[in-house]
Amino acid sequence: xxxxxxxxxxxxxxxxxxxxxxxxxxxxxxxxxxxxxxxxxxxxxxxxxxxxxxxxxxxxxxxxxxxxxxxxxxxxxxxxxxxxxxxxxxxxxxxxxxxxxxxxxxxxxxxxxxxxxxxxxxxxxxxxxxxxxxxxxxxxxxxxxxxxxxxxxxxxxxxxxxxxxxxxxxxxxxxxxxxxxxxxxxxxxxxxxxxxxxxxxxxxxxxxxxxxxxxxxxxxxxxxxxxxxxxxxxxxxxxxxxxxxxxxxxxxxxxxxxxxxxxxxxxxxxxxxxxxxxxxxxxxxxxxxxxxxxxxxxxxxxxxxxxxxxxxxxxxxx
Numbered sequence: 593x594x595x596x597x598x599x600x601x602x603x604x605x606x607x608x609x610x611x612x613x614x615x616x617x618x619x620x621x622x623x624x625x626x627x628x629x630x631x632x633x634x635x636x637x638x639x640x641x642x643x644x645x646x647x648x649x650x651x652x653x654x655x656x657x658x659x660x661x662x663x664x665x666x667x668x669x670x671x672x673x674x675x676x677x678x679x680x681x682x683x684x685x686x687x688x689x690x691x692x693x694x695x696x697x698x699x700x701x702x703x704x705x706x707x708x709x710x711x712x713x714x715x716x717x718x719x720x721x722x723x724x725x726x727x728x729x730x731x732x733x734x735x736x737x738x739x740x741x742x743x744x745x746x747x748x749x750x751x752x753x754x755x756x757x758x759x760x761x762x763x764x765x766x767x768x769x770x771x772x773x774x775x776x777x778x779x780x781x782x783x784x785x786x787x788x789x790x791x792x793x794x795x796x797x798x799x800x801x802x803x804x805x806x807x808x809x810x811x812x813x814x815x816x817x818x819x820x821x822x823x824x825x826x827x828x829x830x831x832x833x834x835x836x837x838x839x840x841x842x843x844x845x846x847x848x849x850x851x852x853x854x855x856x857x858x859x860x861x862x863x864x865x866x867x868x869x870x871x872x873x874x875x876x877x878x879x880x881x882x883x884x885x886x887x888x889x890x891x892x893x894x895x896x897x898x899x900x901x902x903x904x905x906x907x908x909x910x
Contacts (some may be wrong), residue, residue, distance in 0.1 A: 593877040596907025619848040622833040635838040654818045659866035664866035666876040676797045677885045681892040684739045687787040711747035716763040716879040720869040735873045737910035813866040826860045873908040
């Protein structure tokens with residue numbers, strides 16, 4: 593997630609450079625052909641392009657609104673994961689009791705439930721950031737976060753960690769292990785019926801939030817929106833130099849570039865917002881949220897070994 597107030601031109605140029613080079617070359621070519629080679633037939637009516645500009649602006653606004661809705665829904669889902677994580681830690685610490693007696697086995701189970709939950713959150717982050725072919729843009733990102741299950745290992749014992757790696761859906765497997773431990777606590781008399789149900793309901797919420805996240809990850813924005821926006825921006829940008837060359841001469845070059853950059857930027861805003869789990873600088877900040885959950889759970893448990901929160905990189909928090 594970009595947190596700096598101003599975007600860096602280095603980033604803007606990097607992601608738009610190929611289309612911008614095309615529009616620059618086209619504008620210069622039209623000027624040379626019209627003014628130097630005196631090919632006057634290149635000019636087209638301005639009103640036709642103006643009508644297309646209006647229609648394209650409406651289309652891009654509609655697409656970007658839907659793309660932002662996907663991004664914002666992802667952020668709300670992970671906000672709820674933060675809230676329920678705090679509730680989970682509180683319930684584990686206050687509801688799993690053994691009649692006031694100190695019980696090392698019970699305390700070990702509580703610790704396991706809390707640290708396995710931190711593992712679940714990090715495993716879900718890694719799981720969602722895996723690259724799928726249909727979302728691959730073949731663009732090397734300037735800023736990326738490390739994304740591997742190795743970061744989960746420190747929160748699990750070796751047997752659970754290596755078993756998790758064999759599963760197709762590691763975070764779902766960790767939730768299943770959480771349920772097994774709740775069952776153990778109930779059978780040992782550390783949970784009443786009511787408390788067992790309450791903790792199970794909280795655990796189910798994590799299933800729900802994982803499913804909501806997977807729905808966004810596995811269902812891209814309808815492809816016609818993305819495809820035709822690129823096509824229309826290219827067609828519109830190609831026509832722009834021909835609409836102004838008759839009246840503006842050499843001024844057609846900078847004006848065409850500016851107009852094309854505006855529409856190109858609008859298109860890229862939507863394209864890079866529609867998929868919020870791709871480990872890009874525009875995405876929902878899953879790494880930062882995972883650290884927040886780890887800090888909260890450890891603080892509630894009394895663990896002073898807090899994670900070191902990395903500084904933003906080039907105005908980006910991952």
